[in-house]
Amino acid sequence: MTHLRQALPAIALMTLLTGCSGPSTSEPVDITPADSQQADASGNKVQAFMLRGSVVLGHESYSIQPCGSTKQYWLTIPPTERQALADITRPGYEPMYGEFIGYLEPAPADGFAADYDARFQVKQINLISAEMTQGCAQTPHQTRAFGHEPGWVVEISGNQASLLRPDNQRQQQIISKKRIQSGLQHYQGDAFQLDLTKQQCNDTMSDSLFGWHAELSWEGNSYRGCATLGSVDITRHWVGRYQGTSYIGGNPALTTTVTLNPDHSATTRYDYPSGDPSTHETGFWQQASDNTVQVVMTKHQGRRLISQRLFTLDGDRLTTREETVSGQTYSLGNDGLSLKKQ
Incomplete structure (x- = not known):
């Protein structure tokens, strides 16, 4: 797991970019082929999708209420993700904002999950934050990477990459090469290269967990940080x-x-x-x-x-x-x- 222990939390940088960028478009989320199609409990093939909403984690509740909805889905979290979630979960069933990639199945006939509208099988955590309590009020974001020392955010929109740093004007470059495969996303232009690797990335200063590790080279400068895929549900x-x-x-x-x-x-x-x-x-x-x-x-x-x-x-x-x-x-x-x- 990558830890970013810096003075300026990643959430603050993401908020800064949100305030400066234009409206989000409904471009495809780059869910790689190996991750996009899953077999549900009946063996039927379905496509994983992005679900965002208010998340409650605790002994008797692993649930998400989708943004703008009164429905509640039980979250089935992979064992490999549970400890990282426990590290950022606040006591008292306090709601958090979350984005997950996965698919739905019927709720079981008994147990804690039986009273929920369905069960959401999480294949990957895109983002979960104890601080972004108003996450559902924000427009779904593009694919972006971010880090600190120095602070930076890069956003992918269509065939363009935009870099924002404190006290600097936004810089933009055209994406000339793009490669999406299982667990890896690669974007490249004349003077930049961005590699996203599927890996837990934790910003302990902001009690947030992200699903991707990022490495950026921009005009000769190197940066490392976390990343999230675009949160638009393209289905x-x-x-x-x-x-x-x-x-x-x-x-x-x-x-x-x-x-x-x-x-x-x-x-x-x-x-x-x-x-x-x-x-x-x-x-x-x-x-x-x-x-x-x-x-x-x-x-x-x-x-x-x-x-x-x-x-x-x-x-x-x-x-x-x-x-x-x-x-x-x-x-x-x-x-x-x-x-x-x-």
């Missing part, structure tokens, strides 16, 4: 309400509405033209590939029932031909299920 383009009506003998029989929310929670509502009461399901969603999305319902009318549909994007429609309920796969008929984005 949010799936967010929306999708609806479709099934027919029997030419007559409407069932209207299905699936809502995918920004916090990765999801709902399914079934309305019956016959006048029967509507039914509701709740669960979560996550991207499986560039054109498929996994929608998992964990409760039907408030009672635990695990079902899954893998939808394919076809224009402005989500389509699927089967559904898996409690481990058994069922056909949805010749026409399947087609839902149009509203």
Whole structure:
């Protein structure tokens, strides 16, 4: 683990850059191929995504409440990360700000995690801080590296790298070479080189833990510090309400509405033209590939029932031909299920 024990905390430098930089764009987070696709508990392939929110760590609570959400997900932390988290965790279940890369699974049927909306399997910590209590109020940041003695912050935005140092004007260089692989990210220009290595990096002055170690060479000067990947969730383009009506003998029989929310929670509502009461399901969603999305319902009318549909994007429609309920796969008929984005 890299320790930065300097007078000016990294959080202060990051705040300085946030105040001087323009608005963040929804550029892809550079999650390397080996890290991006994972198998969930059912063996289905899903893509890891960035989740940011308010984190509570303690004996009976390892949870995150996504920014702007009332949902709470149980955090499953890799054993290799737990001691580092314990070192910065304050007593009394005090909330911290966190950013994690991982994927969702249904909450277990019993235990501490059973009462949560889902379980988030953490593959990597991007950032967790006991001081950034207002982290959710800030715009998601770009990929950036930072350090001290002297203080510096470099930010990656598109094909440009920007360096900011106290009492110096911002300097910019074009990125001419870029290499992303498992555990390593490399950016290079005419007069700079930035290497990010997947490794716990701890700034003990600010009670913060970062997921990457950084080495920067800029116009002949060398710097070392910590880094974080961009915190934008690039799968949010799936967010929306999708609806479709099934027919029997030419007559409407069932209207299905699936809502995918920004916090990765999801709902399914079934309305019956016959006048029967509507039914509701709740669960979560996550991207499986560039054109498929996994929608998992964990409760039907408030009672635990695990079902899954893998939808394919076809224009402005989500389509699927089967559904898996409690481990058994069922056909949805010749026409399947087609839902149009509203």
